[in-house]
Amino acid sequence: MAFLGLVGRAKHERAGYALYGTAVRAARDPAWFTELGVADTLDGRFDLIGLFVVLLIHRLRALPPPGADLAQAVFDAMFADMDFNLRELGVGDLSVGKRVKAMWEALHGRAIAYEPALATGDAPALAAALARNVWRGNAPAGAPARLADAALRQRRHLDNFDLPAFRAGEVTFLAATTVLACPPN
Numbered sequence: 001m002a003f004l005g006l007v008g009r010a011k012h013e014r015a016g017y018a019l020y021g022t023a024v025r026a027a028r029d030p031a032w033f034t035e036l037g038v039a040d041t042l043d044g045r046f047d048l049i050g051l052f053v054v055l056l057i058h059r060l061r062a063l064p065p066p067g068a069d070l071a072q073a074v075f076d077a078m079f080a081d082m083d084f085n086l087r088e089l090g091v092g093d094l095s096v097g098k099r100v101k102a103m104w105e106a107l108h109g110r111a112i113a114y115e116p117a118l119a120t121g122d123a124p125a126l127a128a129a130l131a132r133n134v135w136r137g138n139a140p141a142g143a144p145a146r147l148a149d150a151a152l153r154q155r156r157h158l159d160n161f162d163l164p165a166f167r168a169g170e171v172t173f174l175a176a177t178t179v180l181a182c183p184p185n
Helices: 002-011 013-027 030-036 042-062 067-088 093-120 123-134 143-158 163-167 176-181
Strands: none
Touching (some): 013 163, 030 176, 042 093, 067 093, 093 123, 143 176
16 A cells, blocks of 8 residues: 555656745745845755745645645655755765754744644734744844745735646746735735
C-alpha cells in the first residue's frame, strides 16, 4: 500500500516543482527586501519562500482531490530544494538531515501561525505573526501590516485559479510592486 502512495505522489511531482518555483520567484522579488526591509539573508529568503508556499498550500487544500496531493508535492519540492541547497553550500551530509528537519519545523510552525489569519482574512493577526517570524520582532514600522495586506491579496489572487491550472503548474502571484502599491484593505 505504501508503494501506491509513492506512485500518487510522483504523479504530481512535476506540478509540485513548478508551483514551488513560482513561489520562489515571487518571494525573491527585490521589492520585499527594499520596500519592507526583509533581511536579504538565508533566513529572510526562507521566510518569504515559506510564506508563499503556505499561501499555495492553503489554496490547494481548499480544492477537491487531488488538491491535498498537490499541496504535498509543493511541500516535497521545497524540502528537496532545501536539501540540495544545503549540500551546495557545503553543509556536511551528516548535518543536512538535521538542518532540513529544523527548516521543516520552522515552516510548520509558521503555517500554524499564518493559517487562521489567512482563512479568515485577519490582517492584524497575520501582521503580528509575520512580525514575529519574518523580522524576529524587529520589523520596520508598518512593514508587517503591509506584508500581511500583500499576502491576503495574494491569497485572493490564488482563488482565481482552478484545479486544472494548479495541476498544470500554471499559476502566478502578483508582483510585489503591484501589491505593495495598493492602499491597505
